[in-house]
Amino acid sequence: MMNLHRLKQSFKDALRGVKYVFANEQNFRVQVYLAVLVLAMIWLFNLRNAEIVVILLLITIVLILELLNSALEKFVDLLKPRLSFQIEIIKDIMAAMVFLASFSALLIGLVIFWPHFLVLFK
Numbered sequence: 001m002m003n004l005h006r007l008k009q010s011f012k013d014a015l016r017g018v019k020y021v022f023a024n025e026q027n028f029r030v031q032v033y034l035a036v037l038v039l040a041m042i043w044l045f046n047l048r049n050a051e052i053v054v055i056l057l058l059i060t061i062v063l064i065l066e067l068l069n070s071a072l073e074k075f076v077d078l079l080k081p082r083l084s085f086q087i088e089i090i091k092d093i094m095a096a097m098v099f100l101a102s103f104s105a106l107l108i109g110l111v112i113f114w115p116h117f118l119v120l121f122k
Contacts, residue, residue: 021066027066027098028063028067031102038059043121046116047116050095051112058105062101065093069095076091
């Protein structure tokens with residue numbers, strides 16, 4: 001049987017985590033603001049369902065990776081005094097993970113939106 005109280009608490013905990021990252025991580029805020037802009041562009045342009053799904057998946061992936069990056073950074077900071085060089089490399093790799101996802105999302109977004117921009121500015 002499902003424990004509704006525990007389920008409700010799980011949602012509260014998750015929301016608290018998102019709020020924390022939003023309040024404390026500038027990159028996450030920038031990505032959320034860009035996601036809102038892209039969602040507005042979906043509404044503005046007449047995109048096909050497949051394009052909308054791709055964009056929503058890209059937004060979700062980038063935000064999830066940024067949350068993961070933030071969580072792992074908090075965790076590895078616990079080890080920092082003893083393993084500073086390795087921690088620095090781990091943080092660089094995590095930042096590269098988010099950068100690659102964000103850059104790929106940008107390129108895919110350009111492929112999807114470019115024809116619409118051409119029509120708009122013709």
